[in-house]
Each structure stands twice: as structure tokens, then as C-alpha cells.
Amino acid sequence: MAQPKAFLFDLDGVIVDTAHFHYQAWRRLANEKLGFDISEEFNESLKGVSRTESLDRILAHGNVTLSPAEKENLATLKNDWYVELINKMTPDDILPGINAFLEKTRLAGIKIGLGSVSKNAKPILERIGILSAFDAIIDGTKITKGKPDPEVFLKGAEELGASPDECVVFEDAVAGIEAGRRAGMKTVGIGQPDILTEADVVLANLNNMTIEDLRKALHF
Ligand code: BG6
Ligand code: MG
Numbered sequence: 001m002a003q004p005k006a007f008l009f010d011l012d013g014v015i016v017d018t019a020h021f022h023y024q025a026w027r028r029l030a031n032e033k034l035g036f037d038i039s040e041e042f043n044e045s046l047k048g049v050s051r052t053e054s055l056d057r058i059l060a061h062g063n064v065t066l067s068p069a070e071k072e073n074l075a076t077l078k079n080d081w082y083v084e085l086i087n088k089m090t091p092d093d094i095l096p097g098i099n100a101f102l103e104k105t106r107l108a109g110i111k112i113g114l115g116s117v118s119k120n121a122k123p124i125l126e127r128i129g130i131l132s133a134f135d136a137i138i139d140g141t142k143i144t145k146g147k148p149d150p151e152v153f154l155k156g157a158e159e160l161g162a163s164p165d166e167c168v169v170f171e172d173a174v175a176g177i178e179a180g181r182r183a184g185m186k187t188v189g190i191g192q193p194d195i196l197t198e199a200d201v202v203l204a205n206l207n208n209m210t211i212e213d214l215r216k217a218l219h220f
Contacts, residue, residue, distance in 0.1 A: 003110075003166075004168050004220050006166060007113070010176050016124060018086060023040070026038060044173075046058070048171070049117070116138070116139050119141055138155045147179040148182065169185045170206070187201075
């Protein structure tokens with residue numbers, strides 16, 4: 001049976017629950033600076049999307065038009081609020097089952113990559129103490145196109161010396177699953193099956209998941 005050669009993990013919402021912090025910071029910005037609210041349902045369309053694209057989507061949602069300079073200021077303010085939230089994180093914030101699953105992956109001889117469009121990815125991994133678990137880190141500083149563009153995952157595969165059909169992408173975002181599929185990789189959705197409808201497999205989390213069960217589920 002073919003062996004998967006590399007696992008590519010999204011960060012926000014897969015390794016740590018920072019997806020919630022992004023929502024909190026964007027919601028505060030919408031409430032305090034733009035005069036409208038954003039729902040959790042609308043927030044699904046922001047997951048996996050870059051900072052500037054997220055702001056554009058929020059402004060379009062509220063029918064607000066701003067100059068490039070005003071947009072830049074708001075994006076910076078959102079990031080300042082977001083950084084305040086992530087600065088309080090500790091290793092206890094790693095999502096259930098992640099440490100054990102990364103260890104099983106390593107023992108199975110499968111390479112571990114990060115595929116995140118966040119520019120805060122490295123400081124977060126350092127803060128929660130798992131930077132060294134990754135053989136390659138592709139983050140917002142290394143890419144020019146956010147998800148759903150496949151660039152982030154294709155770069156990850158390249159750095160890990162794997163072809164796309166030897167890679168598995170782990171994602172909590174609709175845009176991220178699309179990026180993985182467009183890269184020609186198998187996709188594992190972490191979240192709800194009714195939201196992540198395009199994923200090959202959807203799991204609530206990686207708690208107790210084995211490499212063997214995953215291989216079977218993905219028909220590797
Ligand atoms: C993604 C998040 O991982 O990173 C998005 O899912 C976020 O919500 C994007 O907008 C960019 O992150 P940052 O930290 O560079 O603003
Ligand atoms: Mg995510």
C-alpha cells in the first residue's frame with residue numbers, strides 16, 4: 001500500500017484554538033470601529049483567509065468603503081488586539097490529541113509541515129513550545145497568495161521533498177480544504193461535516209487518531 005510521505009497542518013483552528021481569537025479581534029474591530037456586528041456563521045468565510053482579504057470581506061459585508069491608508073490602520077489595530085490575546089497562550093492551549101498525533105506521525109517516518117497564511121505562526125509555535133516538531137514551516141511571510149490558493153501547501157510539499165499525492169492536509173477552514181484539494185492532496189477536515197463538505201474525511205479533532213486508521217479512511 002502507498003505510504004503518505006508528508007502531513008501538512010494548518011495552524012489556527014487545527015493545532016491551537018486561535019481561530020476563536022481571530023474572530024474575537026475582528027468582531028471587536030467591526031463593533032468598535034465600523035459600527036456593525038459579524039456573526040460566527042460569517043466568520044467561517046474568514047477562516048484561512050489572509051489578514052487583508054479578511055478585512056476586505058468584512059468591509060464588503062458591512063457595505064463600508066475605506067481608503068488604503070484607513071484599511072492599513074484597521075488591519076494593524078486588529079493584529080495588535082490579536083497579538084494581545086495570543087501573548088497569553090501557553091503549551092496548555094495546544095488542542096487535544098495534537099502532541100500525541102505529531103509524535104505518532106514522526107514515529108511513522110512521515111514528515112511534518114506547517115501550512116498557514118498567518119504572519120504570527122512562528123511566534124505562536126514558539127510560545128506553545130512545538131516549533132521543533134516541524135520539518136518545514138510555510139507561513140504568511142513565505143507566500144504571496146492566501147488560501148484557497150494552493151501555494152502554501154505546494155511550497156510545503158516541495159520543502160519536504162514529497163509530491164502532492166503523497167501529502168495529507170489537515171484543515172479547519174473551507175478555504176483551506178479547497179487549497180489542499182487544488183494542490184492535489186488528500187484533505188482531513190477538523191470540525192463539522194456540514195461545513196467542511198469538500199474534505200475527504202472530517203473529524204471533530206485528532207484525539208486518539210492513529211496513522212493506520214487515517215490511512216484506511218483516506219484510502220492510502
Ligand atoms: C489564518 C487564519 O490562519 O491566518 C485567518 O485562519 C487569518 O483567520 C490568517 O486571517 C492571517 O493571519 P495573521 O495572523 O497574519 O493576521
Ligand atoms: Mg485554520
